[in-house]
Amino acid sequence: MLADLAGQCVRFAFELALVRDELVSMALKQPARERFEEDGDCDTGLSLAQGQRYRLNLSMQQGQLSIVARAVPAGSLDFQDLGLPSAVAHLATQPHGLVLVTGATGSGKSTIAVAAEKKLRQSFEAKHAAAERQLQQQTQRLEESERKAALARTELTV
Numbered sequence: 055m056l057a058d059l060a061g062q063c064v065r066f067a068f069e070l071a072l073v074r075d076e077l078v079s080m081a082l083k084q085p086a087r088e089r090f091e092e093d094g095d096c097d098t099g100l101s102l103a104q105g106q107r108y109r110l111n112l113s114m115q116q117g118q119l120s121i122v123a124r125a126v127p128a129g130s131l132d133f134q135d136l137g138l139p140s141a142v143a144h145l146a147t148q149p150h151g152l153v154l155v156t157g158a159t160g161s162g163k164s165t166i167a168v169a170a171e172k173k174l175r176q177s178f179e180a181k182h183a184a185a186e187r188q189l190q191q192q193t194q195r196l197e198e199s200e201r202k203a204a205l206a207r208t209e210l211t212v
Contacts, residue, residue: 077121081110099126109160124160133169136162146170147177 081100082090090096094114100123101107107126112119133143145153146169153170155163 078112078119081112081121109164111159127165131165131169132172136165136169138166138169142166143169143173146173 078087078090082096082098086096086098090112096110096112098110098112099107100110105128107128109124109126111122114120133140133146145151155166155170157163
């Protein structure tokens with residue numbers, strides 16, 4: 055069997071037809087497997103125990119199984135890791151508006167969405183922490199003011 059692996063034509067020593075059902079069974083959970091068998095096409099993700107993740111497209115072409123697998127970057131990427139301008143990261147923190155991320159398969163749309171979600175979460179956590187500090191400071195000032203008022207009342211009654 056011949057396969058295109060990262061732009062290189064590679065010959066495998068086994069026939070894919072022998073392991074097709076095993077590959078489909080491993081890659082697809084039951085609902086997706088039923089869709090694949092019905093439609094002959096399926097887009098899904100695959101996570102391996104070692105932490106590697108892949109986007110998969112399985113389809114039947116001329117009675118043969120075709121699989122396209124793309125590795126999904128591991129770890130938590132941010133805009134700086136992706137080499138995107140800071141203006142793009144700024145869009146993720148805006149309180150209003152709609153940002154559309156479009157592009158061809160494999161161009162990084164999902165990766166950018168994950169980076170935007172991470173940036174939004176960081177921004178929210180920073181704002182939440184600042185608001186919490188401000189509330190603590192106001193509470194301390196109020197308690198101090200109440201202590202002074204109580205002390206003043208005690209001095210007046212003595």
